[in-house]
Amino acid sequence: MKKIYTGKTKDVFELENGNYMLAFKDTVTGENGVFDPGANTVGLEIDGIGKQNLKMSKIFFEILQEKGIKTHYVNIDPEKGTMEVLPAKNFGHGLEVICRLKAVGSFIRRYGDYIESGAPLDYYVEMTFKNDAKGDPLVTKEGLVALGVMTDEQYESTKKQTQEITKIVAEEFSKKGLDLYDIKFEFGYNKELDQVILIDEIASGNMRVYKDGEYVDPITLSELFLGEEA
Numbered sequence: 001m002k003k004i005y006t007g008k009t010k011d012v013f014e015l016e017n018g019n020y021m022l023a024f025k026d027t028v029t030g031e032n033g034v035f036d037p038g039a040n041t042v043g044l045e046i047d048g049i050g051k052q053n054l055k056m057s058k059i060f061f062e063i064l065q066e067k068g069i070k071t072h073y074v075n076i077d078p079e080k081g082t083m084e085v086l087p088a089k090n091f092g093h094g095l096e097v098i099c100r101l102k103a104v105g106s107f108i109r110r111y112g113d114y115i116e117s118g119a120p121l122d123y124y125v126e127m128t129f130k131n132d133a134k135g136d137p138l139v140t141k142e143g144l145v146a147l148g149v150m151t152d153e154q155y156e157s158t159k160k161q162t163q164e165i166t167k168i169v170a171e172e173f174s175k176k177g178l179d180l181y182d183i184k185f186e187f188g189y190n191k192e193l194d195q196v197i198l199i200d201e202i203a204s205g206n207m208r209v210y211k212d213g214e215y216v217d218p219i220t221l222s223e224l225f226l227g228e229e230a
Contacts, residue, residue, distance in 0.1 A: 009050075009205065015084070019074055022083045024050035024201070052222035053203030054078040059226075060169060060202040069165065071198040072188065088188030088199050092149040094130030095139075095186070097158060099123055099166040102181040104208060118181075123163045157196045158187045165198060173209060176225060178216065183207040 001013035001021060013021040054076050061073035072085040100107055103119045127144070128136040144150040150158070162185055170180040184207065186200040200206075204218035204225075216224065 010201075018087060020085050020087060022085060022201075024054055024081045024083070049205060049218055049222070050081045051078045052219065052226065053201055053205055054081060054083060055226055056203045056222060057083065057201040060172070063168060063172065064165065064198070067168065069161070069198075070190075070193060070195065072190070083201070085199065086190055086192075086197070088190045088197055090186075090188050091144075091154075092129060092147070095144075095149070096128045096130055096136065097162050097185045097187060098126050098128070098182060099162050099185070100126070100182045101166070101170065102179075102210075104181050107182075123166060125159050125162050127158075154189070154196050161187070161196065161198060165202075169202065169207075173225070177211060178221070178224065179210045181208040181210055 001015060003011060004014050004020075005012035010022050010024045013023065015021055055078045057073075058076040058078065061071055061076070064071055065073065072088050074084040074086060076083045100121045101123065103111070103115045103117060103121055107121075108115070108117050126138060128138050130136060139147075139149075141150075141152070141155045144155055145152055165185070166180070166183055169183060173180050183202075185198060185202075187196050188199045189195070190197050204221040207221075209216050209221050211224070
């Protein structure tokens with residue numbers, strides 16, 4: 001395998017069959033030792049979180065597969081901490097897509113003068129450029145099109161898939177008495193499929209979930225969601 005990328009929470013390798021292998025680390029984003037899925041720096045290391053995230057991702061990717069939603073998922077080996085995926089081209093130098101069901105985190109930091117913490121949001125989608133130095137700046141659809149990062153159609157496809165996938169994830173958590181407040185995704189363009197597809201992972205390190213109004217940390221969330229599989 002040829003290593004082609006070293007990231008905050010995972011490394012990426014190119015496979016001989018043309019696919020890619022993602023190797024996950026026991027790190028999550030945050031600041032000053034506090035977890036924050038919207039942060040642009042590694043905040044802390046949680047022993048075993050990489051494997052837990054992959055177990056959760058496997059469940060969600062297979063649910064999406066059953067529902068006919070195309071993603072980059074090929075297979076996952078939680079014990080090795082790896083996921084084989086289809087190739088997909090990033091938008092620009094990397095674009096993060098956040099779907100918000102409740103107003104928390106950076107949303108409140110930005111717009112707290114206009115909305116109360118925890119107020120409902122109707123599957124609100126926002127996109128940010130992955131750029132640590134600039135604090136992951138927000139970008140609009142018009143901005144993405146003007147910059148040549150995405151077409152109008154690709155943006156609308158990304159937004160629609162984000163809301164659809166978020167609803168599925170929220171429903172699965174709801175079955176276990178858990179409330180999804182927000183979630184972060186990444187999408188890419190797959191040439192063979194000629195469409196935008198979900199890439200990266202669907203795991204506790206990329207979301208905020210609450211139980212009975214109390215925030216659930218990533219490792220506890222994995223344990224609650226996976227149960228005996230944890």
